[in-house]
Amino acid sequence: MIAISVDDKVLWSLVGLYGILIIASLIIAFLKKTVAEKSYTELTQRVKSWWVMVTVFTLAMLLSRNISLMFFGFISFLALKEYFSIIPTRRADRRILFWAYLAIPIQYYLVSIEWYGLFIIFIPVYVFLFLPMRMVIIGETKNFLHAAGTLHWGLMTLVFSMSHLAYLLVLPPLDNFKAGGVGLVLFLVFLTQFNDVSQYVWGKMLGKYKIIPKVSPNKTWEGFLGGVLTTTILSVLLAGLLTPLSFKMAIAAGLIISITGFIGDVIISAVKRDIGVKDSGNLLPGHGGILDRIDSLTYTAPLFFHFIYYLHY
Amino acid sequence: MNQLLRLLFYKVIVKFVVLIVLGLNVRHREKLPKQGPAILVANHNSHLDTMVLMSLFPTRLLATIQPVAAMDYFLRNRLLAWFALKIVGILPIKRTIKNRHDNPLLPCYEALANQRILILFPEGSRGEPEKLANFKGGIAKLAEQFPDVPVIPILLHGLGKSLPKGEALLVPFFCDVFIGDPMFWTGNKKTFIQKLKQSMEQLATEGQFSAWD
Numbered sequence: 001m002i003a004i005s006v007d008d009k010v011l012w013s014l015v016g017l018y019g020i021l022i023i024a025s026l027i028i029a030f031l032k033k034t035v036a037e038k039s040y041t042e043l044t045q046r047v048k049s050w051w052v053m054v055t056v057f058t059l060a061m062l063l064s065r066n067i068s069l070m071f072f073g074f075i076s077f078l079a080l081k082e083y084f085s086i087i088p089t090r091r092a093d094r095r096i097l098f099w100a101y102l103a104i105p106i107q108y109y110l111v112s113i114e115w116y117g118l119f120i121i122f123i124p125v126y127v128f129l130f131l132p133m134r135m136v137i138i139g140e141t142k143n144f145l146h147a148a149g150t151l152h153w154g155l156m157t158l159v160f161s162m163s164h165l166a167y168l169l170v171l172p173p174l175d176n177f178k179a180g181g182v183g184l185v186l187f188l189v190f191l192t193q194f195n196d197v198s199q200y201v202w203g204k205m206l207g208k209y210k211i212i213p214k215v216s217p218n219k220t221w222e223g224f225l226g227g228v229l230t231t232t233i234l235s236v237l238l239a240g241l242l243t244p245l246s247f248k249m250a251i252a253a254g255l256i257i258s259i260t261g262f263i264g265d266v267i268i269s270a271v272k273r274d275i276g277v278k279d280s281g282n283l284l285p286g287h288g289g290i291l292d293r294i295d296s297l298t299y300t301a302p303l304f305f306h307f308i309y310y311l312h313y
Numbered sequence: 314m315n316q317l318l319r320l321l322f323y324k325v326i327v328k329f330v331v332l333i334v335l336g337l338n339v340r341h342r343e344k345l346p347k348q349g350p351a352i353l354v355a356n357h358n359s360h361l362d363t364m365v366l367m368s369l370f371p372t373r374l375l376a377t378i379q380p381v382a383a384m385d386y387f388l389r390n391r392l393l394a395w396f397a398l399k400i401v402g403i404l405p406i407k408r409t410i411k412n413r414h415d416n417p418l419l420p421c422y423e424a425l426a427n428q429r430i431l432i433l434f435p436e437g438s439r440g441e442p443e444k445l446a447n448f449k450g451g452i453a454k455l456a457e458q459f460p461d462v463p464v465i466p467i468l469l470h471g472l473g474k475s476l477p478k479g480e481a482l483l484v485p486f487f488c489d490v491f492i493g494d495p496m497f498w499t500g501n502k503k504t505f506i507q508k509l510k511q512s513m514e515q516l517a518t519e520g521q522f523s524a525w526d
Contacts, residue, residue: 077485081336085471085487088524094474098484277521281487282338 006062007179009241013186014058021051045286061182066112072166073108078290079158080104082281090147092140096131100151103127104159111166119167123160128152157298164305171313177244184308187242192300195231195258196265202226216269224262231258244312256307257300264299315399322400323367323375331368334485335475340519341492344465345369349377349428352464354452354509356445357434358473363401365472365490366432379404379424380432404431418454425459439478443525445513453505456498463495466509468516474525491516
């Protein structure tokens with residue numbers, strides 16, 4: 001049934017992941033019984049959505065390599081669609097948006113054939129140059145620069161950056177590192193999402209000094225630093241299981257993921273604030289849209305990828 | 314055979330296009346009628362409008378729902394007529410009246426008497442994308458004739474961006490479907506149309522629609 005040969009350590013990590021979900025669900029059930037006066041609807045919805053996301057993710061990772069790649073491509077598609085639906089777009093650009101969507105299958109196809117050289121320049125160079133050319137042929141000049149800019153920003157963050165997750169997956173196993181791409185993806189996605197949650201929890205418990213009040217009034221220094229610390233410790237603990245990183249480099253990876261994850265998060269917050277929406281969508285009950293969930297990954301995926309690529313491949 | 318094709322069309326193709334390619338944001342789904350007779354009234358920007366509305370209902374109701382559509386447009390050739398009548402399942406009505414005794418709404422009366430759920434676009438045609446045009450009077454006549462049948466206003470947004478009039482290329486966007494409270498005949502054509510339009514505009518204020526021009 002399982003087409004990819006999965007390393008034992010990856011399987012055990014997945015078991016651990018489900019363990020966390022079970023504990024989270026139990027805590028909420030316990031809170032509901034004992035502290036009844038508060039409403040736990042959003043928290044319950046959130047954890048429910050986590051169950052769904054983790055299950056879909058696990059299946060996508062374990063079934064086969066191509067299913068995993070299509071899964072990441074689909075995430076990019078959903079995110080780009082959400083982005084195009086909330087930003088102002090020009091009527092004249094309907095067809096341009098279609099071309100932009102077309103970049104997704106091509107980008108993920110490049111991952112599947114492991115053509116690294118083109119994968120790394122396809123969107124930043126070719127799509128970047130092609131879309132404005134196509135826009136000029138249509139000829140609408142009003143708000144031209146704004147349209148070209150927003151389009152390319154969306155493609156870079158939601159397709160190009162996110163496709164680094166997929167490229168992690170196709171990285172080959174090394175002699176002394178058997179978990180392979182699946183291990184790396186699991187490590188990155190788990191730490192990034194864990195970092196989000198732990199920054200939130202630390203912020204709720206100790207939060208006092210606002211870190212970036214103009215963009216995200218609920219984010220505090222205590223939450224940020226607590227998250228960085230917890231994520232980095234976890235990175236060191238998990239790196240031996242899921243990555244080829246040494247102790248020192250595991251600390252560096254933890255810092256990269258926790259600090260830049262925060263940056264990705266607040267950047268999507270800034271975009272939503274600019275547009276004037278609270279959630280980017282309602283695909284994930286309790287979380288908002290898909291952009292609200294992958295915001296941190298748009299930063300951590302390319303940065304972690306190049307970190308590990310430079311060190312080990 | 315046609316019935317099977319219709320089921321496949323709605324449950325496979327339409328579901329795929331509506332849920333995967335587009336993606337819906339439905340608000341107040343519980344206000345949809347659980348059975349006929351009922352009249353769904355929506356703004357009209359795209360051929361996708363009907364598909365989206367049909368996709369909101371369970372399979373058991375599929376046979377009871379009929380989109381009311383212009384005869385001159387959808388029955389203009391045999392292939393299209395087969396597709397519109399047998400697969401989409403439209404209720405064709407005439408848009409032009411030849412003489413005084415000709416009531417184009419008679420098929421609608423009959424359908425409502427048979428406990429059908431009708432989908433009606435009172436703007437008459439798809440019009441300019443994402444703009445609400447004036448309502449035609451037919452909906453008022455139907456409500457007057459059937460004062461006990463609920464009229465449910467539904468606001469659609471985004472479909473005119475995905476597939477506007479005159480375009481063949483579908484571009485994916487998330488689309489909004491806001492369902493309003495059922496309303497009934499007010500006793501007067503003018504107030505009825507006014508009230509219906511007001512509730513559509515009210516629904517529109519629930520959403521936050523990004524600029525498109």
